[in-house]
Amino acid sequence: MISYKILKTVFLIFSPLIINAQNDLTKLSYDHLHQLYFKNVGNQKKQILYTNAYMTKAIRENNNIRKAKANYQMALFYYKSDENKAIQYLDSVIKYSKGTNDKFFPAAAYCEKGNFLKYQFKFKEAMINYNLAEKIALQTNIDYYYNVREYIGITKSEDLGEYDEALDIYKECFKYYKSKDVRSSKYSEDYQSIIFGIADCYKSLQNTDSTSYYNKLGYGESQATKNEEYKYLFVLNEGANQVLKKNYKVALDSINKALPKMIEYNNTGNLLAGYYYLGKSYDGLGKKANAVENFIRVDSIYKITKEMTTEFVDGYPYLISYYKNLDDKENQLKYITAYMIIDSTLQKNYRELNQLVYKEYDTPHLISDKERLITSLNNDKTKTYWGLGFSFLVIIGIGGFAINQYKTKKRYRSKFEKIIEEAKVNKKQEFNTENAIKIDTPKIEDIGIGEELINQILDKLNRFENEKGYLESNLTVQMLSSTFDTNSKYISKIVNVYKRKSFTQYINELRIEYAINQLQENNKLRKYTVQALALEFGFNNAESFSTAFYKKAGIKPTYFIKELDLTANN
Template identity: 35%
Template sequence: MKNLTYKTIVFLGFFVLNQMTGQVVSEQAKKDYDTLTKYFQKHTKDSIKSKIYAKAFLLKAKLENNISRQADGYYMLATISSNEKALIYADSVIRLTKEKDNYVYPAEAHLLKARIFGSKGEYQKSKDELIQANLYANKNENIDQKFKTKYFIAILKSNLGEYQESSNDLRSIVAYYKNKFDQDQKYEYDYIKSLYALGDAHNGNKKYDSAYAINKKAVRSSLHSKDSSLYGRLLLSSGITHYHKKQYQQGLDSINKLKKISTFRTQSNGTLVRADFFLGKIYFEQSDYEKSIHHLKAVDSFAFSKQYFFPSIRNTYELLIRYYKEQENTEKQLFYIDKLLSVDSILDNDFRYLSRQINEEYSTPNLMLEKQEIINSLEKTNKTKVIFVILLSITSLLLIIILIRNDQKKKTYKNRFLELLNDKNPVVDNTKNTLTKRSYKNEQDGIGISEIIVNDILKNLSAFEKNKEFLTPNLTVSGLSKQFKTNSKYLSKVINIHKNKSFSNYVNELRIGYVVEELKSNRKFRKYTIKAIANEIGFNTTEAFSKSFYKTTGIYPSFFLKQLEKQTQNSKTQEIA
């Protein structure tokens, strides 16, 4: 009865706590996403608070039916949960976003799962997730995710004993994250992590001096970093380097320091089992067999209980067999021979197959993609070159046409100038601007102008031309008809028929004819500006004068003046000669 009462109390306590937590989550869900994200990031080391903010974020997203934000919420929960729950949350992210066009997901969720499976030694599952992450990263052209995937593949290769390939990948990864870290401090962890991985790969490649230099740089960076979570792994890598350099005491110091900090800072299974593995090897080299066998047996126990195997683990059983052989303990010797055969079978079946799959499903597609990108780039370059050549050809052709036309224009202008200089009629025959001649009698009959009026108007026009009254500014047909004491329509018609042009053309051509002769004979007048000349002969603007000059003579006044100046200079030269 007492037990039942106690269980009831505990159940009620959990129920009340969940109710209170639910109320807090609901209240927090009223905040905006940015605020909840900020609070979540601030309290990531406090599992209770961080979970409240992550759940509030997810609740808000569900209430708003916001799929993208729901994925963010599940991912937040995954990053602060145990491996088993994290995998479930990651699957929720993938389920929500696998059919969506999302730059971050589901690739980020696949990467999270790959890391979890890798830490558990489940390399086949880790590889499968990395293949999926790589597909989405390539599809979205997400460079960060491509390098995250490349990093995990490099780690997987190291775990499979393919250290040279891993080193080659990790050099580019270190360079990428160093560049990103120089630009943004948030990439510090990724940079230090890549340094650690490269140092570890150098150990595998037996490049111990390189590994030592890399580890030293990484340790220094880790100690200066706010996030020192990588420090334990760096101690292990340093210990491995010391072991290979036969610096056994330094190796023990580094790895035992890792063991010490692992009591208050969680380390991955891979880090802990390798710590025991190398402690066993170092103590064996020092002939401290009791300690060595203790650590080697810990490795064996962990490997089979967790199904966590890696290529170099077989050395554990080789040392155990060797030890019991020297002890003449055939029973134990046979026991560990059988264990080694089992390990070899696992490694042969899983790791060789896995290594082949990495090449087939990750490296080969990436190489094919890279090859296609190069082909596309070359095709694009070739297309660009073809387009450039075509445009250059068209431009050259147009330039040649323009030059030919300009040359023809210059010749035409020059001929026209010479005609004007030799006292020929300045008026150009321009059918577009000159009225077609019509029968005077038909026109006269059409408007009923008497011959007396016509003769009177012609007499006035003759005087108008002789007295150069056309130089008067702002002349109009209305104003001139009043001056002639006649009807403006009559004046306009007489000019149309007898002068074969409109009133404005008639006046403008008289002005241009006058100015041409004046410029030819009056050197002082040539020194005027175009504007001054225009005003002098009755035009209100330079533009109106230039247009009228061109329309009448076929050349522009500026050209006419330049040619006159050249003629003058040539004459002077001839006189001197």
């Protein structure tokens, strides 16, 4: 599982002060110039302007540590856009800050440089820079020394697979933080991050009891300090640990509690981990279709982020075998191709360290299967050429096709605008959702169910809607009646009378209403494939999702997403 250490160096290095601005920027204090730089994140021209003023002031005063900090700001400026340029500026930071005995530099520059090199899979160079950082920090800033030690531990555990060595480092940090006030704002997050690292290492080493111990410890600390994100990271990690213990139902419960929080905090790495271990849990319970749903979600995230790790790739052999058994050649070929691309990328990035992907299928086998499938699919296409030719002639003969398309497009646009307006109205009405459904006597007599029982089932249906229980895939009226501890016929009758629709229609419309809201609010979801969206909103496949969406909204989900993106861009 992937942990994320939030870098606080920038905020520790500088302590911004507010003063009145003057016409000559170099007359402003260094702290004020630094503050202006960060107030204008996204405005590159202004950021360059303030950094240049910072550098000019430092050169004029021949202040090396300030020159270093100006170069550090430039390194941050190129943090995401140009890693090599950022490294160049960090080298300048190191040059100007050597021998200054500053609390953070050049240690922070070496550490940041190590991070960039690690992202480029240059692990040996990264470790050299981490070691230089810890050597300097040991003399100038003992707290930062243990931050660097944690970066080394993360690299060894998550990138190099050296779990025993990483565990020793984490325990060294754990011992240090135990001597501090670990409930204080200064140390609490660092302490919890270390506990997570220890738990995750033990999980990778298959020591499930120790993993549970540290997950429980971390959960207690995060709850005491009200750190919700870390609390659910420990819940998720324990869910993954329960998969290793083969306690699959317990694992599902923990992972399903944590996943919404990973989405809320945009923690993509652990969202991927959650879906992967959901797949493993369902596989352990013999629910292959559910396992496939979640491994497909993992694939969807891979396609968006392009970030790959050895821990979560063995869902691909599972997908390949699943579709092979179904004789679904297209999907089999699709996931063989995806798996080969990931395998090739990981082998290239980790070649120097000989860290290769675990393969249920070796590469020659994959290549052979891929070629065979392509040949088979091409043969199938050849057989259909005459049929396609005939269909083409029929299509040519259809008059007024272009006019019909124009009218359809116009009608779709009108329906799209109507959906958006209805969504706005529904949001205003959400504040009145507590209004109870009034039950009249004729309806009670018509369906032959007592008033008290009707009220109970309606209350449960309201809770079911509020808790989004309808997102569970393969949901049936029998499953819901079992959850409600009542008769399935009662639920069917009450839904027919009080919701004015069949049970299937009721569930599908709830899912589509939720899908419409989520697609408007979360632009990342709009990048998912229709298949992945179908699984996200409780449907078994893209076709059933598209059909239900069209019945409810009058347009296809692909058209709706396209129009949302166009509206957002405009």
